[in-house]
C-alpha cells in the first residue's frame with residue numbers, strides 16, 4: 001500500500017510495525033484504510049500496541065499512546081536514539097542461552113535505548129512473538145527456537161524513527177489521552193484489548209495489571 005505523503009522522505013516507505021503484537025491489525029489494513037475519512041485533523045491512536053494502521057498511514061503530527069510503559073519506551077527510544085537501539089540489536093544472538101540471559105535482566109536498570117533493544121529482541125526471538133509478563137512485570141514467554149529471526153531490521157527502524165520523531169508519544173490510559181488531546185475533526189482509531197473468550201484465554205494481557213493469578217507459562 002503506497003500512501004506516502006508527498007513531503008515525507010522516500011525512506012518512509014519502509015515503515016512497518018516494529019513488533020509482532022497480539023491483536024495487531026496488519027491483516028485488516030485494507031479494510032480499515034478504506035473506511036478512513038479522506039480529510040481529518042490529527043491522527044490519534046490511544047491503544048497503540050504494534051501500531052499497524054499508524055505505520056501504514058504514516059500520519060504527520062500524530063498522537064500515539066499505550067498504557068504499557070515498555071512499549072512507550074520502545075517508541076520513544078526509536079524516535080530519539082535509533083542508532084543506539086540499532087547498535088545494541090546488532091550485538092544480540094538468537095541462542096537459547098543469550099535469550100534467557102536477556103530475559104532475566106531488569107530492563108528498568110538499563111538505559112532507555114538498551115531496554116528498547118531488549119523489547120525488540122525478545123519479541124523477535126520468543127515463542128510466537130507473544131508479550132506476557134508475570135505479576136512482577138517480568139517478561140515470561142519462552143524461547144521461540146526460530147532458525148533465522150530478523151533481530152535487526154535497520155531500514156524499518158530508521159524509517160520508524162523519522163515518523164515517530166514527528167509524533168507525540170504518550171504513556172497512559174486512553175481516557176486521559178483522549179481528554180487531553182482529542183479535538184474536533186481528529187481521526188481517532190480505538191483498538192482496545194479483547195475480552196477473553198473463555199476462562200483460560202489471556203489474549204488481552206498486555207500489562208502486569210492484567211495478569212491472571214492462575215496463569216503459568218513454563
Ligand SMILES: C[S@@+](CC[C@H](N)C(=O)[O-])C[C@H]1O[C@@H](n2cnc3c(N)ncnc32)[C@H](O)[C@@H]1O
Nearest residue numbers: 023024025047049050051052067173174191206
Ligand atoms: C489490541 S492491542 C492494539 C493492537 C494495535 N492496533 C496493533 O495493530 O498492533 C491493545 C493495546 O491497548 C493497550 N492498552 C490496554 N489497556 C489500555 C488502556 N486502558 N489505555 C491505553 N492502552 C491500553 C495494550 O497495552 C495493547 O497494546
